[in-house]
Amino acid sequence: MGLQRRLRVVTPPVTETAVMSSPAPVLIAFASTDLKRVDQHFGSAQCLAIYRLEGEGSALVEAVQFGMQARDGHEDKLMAKFDALQGCAAVYCEAAGASAVKQLLALGVQPLKVAHGTPIGPLLGELQDVIRNGCPPPWLAKAMQQGRSDPDRFDAMAAEPWQEEA
Numbered sequence: 001m002g003l004q005r006r007l008r009v010v011t012p013p014v015t016e017t018a019v020m021s022s023p024a025p026v027l028i029a030f031a032s033t034d035l036k037r038v039d040q041h042f043g044s045a046q047c048l049a050i051y052r053l054e055g056e057g058s059a060l061v062e063a064v065q066f067g068m069q070a071r072d073g074h075e076d077k078l079m080a081k082f083d084a085l086q087g088c089a090a091v092y093c094e095a096a097g098a099s100a101v102k103q104l105l106a107l108g109v110q111p112l113k114v115a116h117g118t119p120i121g122p123l124l125g126e127l128q129d130v131i132r133n134g135c136p137p138p139w140l141a142k143a144m145q146q147g148r149s150d151p152d153r154f155d156a157m158a159a160e161p162w163q164e165e166a
Contacts, residue, residue, distance in 0.1 A: 025054035026143045027061070028127065029085055029109075030120050031093035035063055038118045042096035042104075042111065043077065048084050051124060058124040078103065085109050089143030092123060110139035
């Protein structure tokens, strides 16, 4: 069964000043039934809780609900999950099959395995700690860079000497 319900939390737009002074927001998904702890296998997850991690905080921005999913190897059930993860840097889950892991990595989503019942709050806190300490894992550093653009990049290009070839 595919996507059943999708709830998006509407938040006020982020000011440009806030964007320039903090790392780019990063979306992190969790395979969870209650939006509070990781308790699902990726392939059979009934819900994905998607949190936005930015600056010093994090917030639930979307809950995507799927029907009952069996761990039966039918990969077509994964398409709705891949669609729901668009823009996410990572997905935390109890486990994921080799094929799903390969497809997640191809989409630029880092699968992360944690123990059943791991609370989401401390996981988000750990990510914020590594960002604050300046030593995020490569997948997180890449996601933070992708979401951020340098407002002075065109000025820097214009200041470079240019030579036209005849």
